[in-house]
Amino acid sequence: MKLSSTSSQADDVRMRGFKQRSPVDDIISWLDQQSIHLQTETINIQDACGRILAEDITSNINIPSFSRSMMDGYAIKASDAQGASSYNQLQLDIVGKSMPGQGADVAVKPGQTVRIMTGAPLPNGADAVLPAENVEFHDDHIFIMESVAQGRNIGQPGEDIKQGHTVLQQGRRLRPQDIALLASIGYENIAILQRPRIKIIVTGNELLPVGSTPQGFQIVNSNGPMLEALARRDGADAGRSDIIKDNPEQLRDAMLSDCDVLLLTGGTSVGEEDFVPLLLAELGELTFHGVTMRPSRSTGFGKIGDTLVFLLPGNPVACLCAYDFFAGRTIRRFAGLLPQWPYPVVRKKLKHKISSIIGRTDYARVRRVDDQVESVSVSGAANISSTTVADGFVIIAADSEGYPAQADVDVFLYELPY
Amino acid sequence: MKLSSTSSQADDVRMRGFKQRSPVDDIISWLDQQSIHLQTETINIQDACGRILAEDITSNINIPSFSRSMMDGYAIKASDAQGASSYNQLQLDIVGKSMPGQGADVAVKPGQTVRIMTGAPLPNGADAVLPAENVEFHDDHIFIMESVAQGRNIGQPGEDIKQGHTVLQQGRRLRPQDIALLASIGYENIAILQRPRIKIIVTGNELLPVGSTPQGFQIVNSNGPMLEALARRDGADAGRSDIIKDNPEQLRDAMLSDCDVLLLTGGTSVGEEDFVPLLLAELGELTFHGVTMRPSRSTGFGKIGDTLVFLLPGNPVACLCAYDFFAGRTIRRFAGLLPQWPYPVVRKKLKHKISSIIGRTDYARVRRVDDQVESVSVSGAANISSTTVADGFVIIAADSEGYPAQADVDVFLYELPY
Structure with a gap:
């Protein structure tokens, strides 16, 4: 041409x-x-929320990587609690303390316990944790009043994330909790799709x-x-x-x-x-x-x-x-988003009729009047103010001649998504 | 303390x-x-979409600021078209051309017309525009075949935006078309609320x-x-x-x-x-x-x-x-957004029951199984993977003991808003 x-x-x-x-x-x-x-690009995970993952993510480690307490309480040997009840309180001596990131410097032997915080490593020798509110505390010892199963209130290594497993798949739109997961297994940068x-x-x-x-x-x-x-x-x-x-x-x-x-x-x-x-x-x-x-x-x-x-x-x-x-x-x-209209849709009654012709799709700006909607003056496509005074629009499909007054119509609201 | x-x-x-x-x-x-x-801050309008306007915006000018054509066609005197029909075609001589931003260098006199483009200024003397498809064109003249009302296909000064009017109000969350409006009335910077x-x-x-x-x-x-x-x-x-x-x-x-x-x-x-x-x-x-x-x-x-x-x-x-x-x-x-949950909600059937206790609000992660949902293993709040394998969550209100299998529940999907 x-x-x-x-x-x-x-x-x-x-x-x-x-x-x-x-x-x-x-x-x-x-x-x-x-x-x-x-194209793909590599970015810091802290900037990656909402982006589309361009690689499968596999964990090189177990999370947790050690047995940890799920409660604030006392690490014990479950066998020490056998037969305990409020009528048969059993005494255990407090021999140490396990804090998050640190652990206890002692092992739990029969008749002993270690105070332990949520997330702290389980001391050697212990195989259950009793919540603090379920024991009676006495300075350097506690009384336990219930039996407990082995492993109770303990997070096992790999319980959250198993070493070698694929935890997030290519194509996923990353959510805030995915960023947390990526951080927790040691990722700093990941490949994502460019916008x-x-x-x-x-x-x-x-x-x-x-x-x-x-x-x-x-x-x-x-x-x-x-x-x-x-x-x-x-x-x-x-x-x-x-x-x-x-x-x-x-x-x-x-x-x-x-x-x-x-x-x-x-x-x-x-x-x-x-x-x-x-x-x-x-x-x-x-x-x-x-x-x-x-x-x-x-x-x-x-x-x-x-x-x-x-x-x-x-x-x-x-x-x-x-x-x-x-x-x-x-x-x-x-961009990896949903293709459909980005506007919230509400069902409203038309105050006045809207006419169209068969074979043509119409985009009619409307505004709220009480709980109904009416056309914004049809002064043509040159007037941007018709879209700023409008609350939204109605689509009249090609196979429709329009809607009579009082018809229920879908109104797409001119609101930014969220 | x-x-x-x-x-x-x-x-x-x-x-x-x-x-x-x-x-x-x-x-x-x-x-x-x-x-x-x-606090408020002043930013460029091109960065302001989605932000909350911190001032009323008044226009200092009319938009359009001049009479403009709404069509590609011919600017005429409406009086010249009186009595025109397909049986009574009336001839007008083309004496000039009006382009956007430029205008014609001649005025339209009786018996004359000026070619005009959409958005171009109406020449002096003309008071109507005939769409190109409605006239018969012959090199240096046209035949018109219909009468036309004064002002037809003309955008009048101030028709879109009137000088002195408040066009956007403080507190408005700015939409893409608002940015267009602000640009068109000459704004470069505006006051918005800080995040x-x-x-x-x-x-x-x-x-x-x-x-x-x-x-x-x-x-x-x-x-x-x-x-x-x-x-x-x-x-x-x-x-x-x-x-x-x-x-x-x-x-x-x-x-x-x-x-x-x-x-x-x-x-x-x-x-x-x-x-x-x-x-x-x-x-x-x-x-x-x-x-x-x-x-x-x-x-x-x-x-x-x-x-x-x-x-x-x-x-x-x-x-x-x-x-x-x-x-x-x-x-x-x-931030001026809607306070409600940012997650899309879908109504789904529960595959298995979910129990809670009266007086406690529960947040149960669920995943899709066919067209139903089921709880993600209740391994506790320490496992972030329960929120990455989940598709969403169900809220069990404080006055509920939970839901039986096959109950219909609102599922909040862990999707980023749009």
Whole structure:
């Protein structure tokens, strides 16, 4: 495809719209088939919670590595307690003390006991621990009032983790307790999957960098920061967005960035100066362009080499919608998270009807009114405030003409996950 | 309270346990009444997603700041389209082009039109935009085939955001689209609440730093890294945990750290060398010590000045349980997140019965077996692996004796939130 055609005729053909739009479900099916192969990296376990383990973890040691007490109490020989009861209290002499990390310097002989703390090593000679609250204490001796089984209240070596066992498997998303386990068996660093690397390009001659005051006909890059936040929410490694002018050469260079997923917004439709779809077709493959949905109908999808490319609409609501329907789902999956919508869902009644047409998926922003929801004014995809005053959105599936007033609908709440 | 008493007699009294344990609900009520006053800080909006806004945000400008086109199409005078239909096609001459950020250098006069792109400024003289797909294009002129209302497909100044209006309110947890809104009205930095500052202290002479291979009777600090991960999950600013020896002077210094919430684990029970509860009582207030629950019955709660203090058990399962029941809930609330359990809940049938006793809250780790769940072996709170092989846990409330086999129970899944 050539970009040199700038005649009004060619422009007009492009402005007339998409030859064919694809249904949302077809695109999601295609996206769900795409795979990326993330690099691994080695990081400190103390930074690894939430990351995806890239190796099987085997323990080189037993935990505990020694017999330890499970209680604060007294280490004894179980045979010394035989026949003990409240009517037959048996006396044992306290001959030492076992503390965590230290142990007793004496062995327990018949008729003797060693005071012992939770986690402390069991002294030689002892084979059971009596809880402190079950004995009667007298300065240098105790009376025991119950018999006890061998091994009682003792953690055996390897009882928690056995030497040589695989304790965590590759692919696991690491939880706080996994970090504790890794620490306890002596790990400091582990291999994890890198986060998917996301490059965000915002195109348009009218764009000013964040922090500028909009003036004249210029506007500030706002889709870029929004996409950065969305991609990071979804587990991506996303740097700051780049503003690129509507210039095919600069765009081409930017689109060849090394990344796993490329998000482009602006210049992605079929209007004049919408170079991006043509460039994508030239550099790789423009697999889909145009979706039967509202908003976001101009969204495009393709690949450049191994990079998955999303052409997101420049209108901010459409950009958010297209990201969430398509890019977010894919990025979450690549990051090892759950692909489904990241928003909590509540079931609510519609205050007023919402209309759609068969064959088109609609994304309707709604707000709470008492215990119902109503559409936020349908002023179009250009107004970002419709997504900040909204509490969430309702999806009207392609096979639905919408919902009547008082219908129960699923409302996806615009809340950050947890 | 004095710490100098180290006689066996005093130790023994302490070892005999808690004078009185408090119910879980009483402690949660007390915690929910505690408030902290976080400092504010100013950060770049591109780092602010998920943070709590500490100021009202008012827009100094209108968005859009100029009349803009909502479509790719043709800017016209609506009066020129009066009476147009497919049987009465009216011709307009193309006299210019309006691009985003740039605008047309001509005004639209009667009988004229200007090509216009989405987001581009409306040329002088025009008062409506016809979508490109609704006109017939002929090189330097178009035929229009429908009439159009004044203002059609035009975004009016202030339609999205009105100058002087408050667009986001203090206390809001910022969403990706809020960041877009802030960028679009020219903000670069905003005031947000600081994250609650959490200090984590792990006590015990037996503890080795992360990365050590456990040897002899020593073990590696594993509760510390787990608590770091938990606190960060819950929105806290938590640095690396500190290991402090069982030494009252060093502990006292460490406990006087400047922070919002202090988490201490190890030495928190009533055993020998459990200095921490006594120190808390000396330095501030030991409000509760001992909870009618299993595990975590030795958990303690109090304050030092404005710092809320949690004494968490040293056994790792009990430490996790106590954190999640009490500290996590409080930290999430302080961080502006939802206080409830951060785990997804599924309803499952129990394969085998789970017993408890009236008056005690139980935390039972369970794993999936086919579509049911069963208890993970009840080897006690010392075995961290019981929480890594478990898929989640079941809570048996204080007023319940447990559940019979085949009972439907709520299972809290050990999954990271999203």
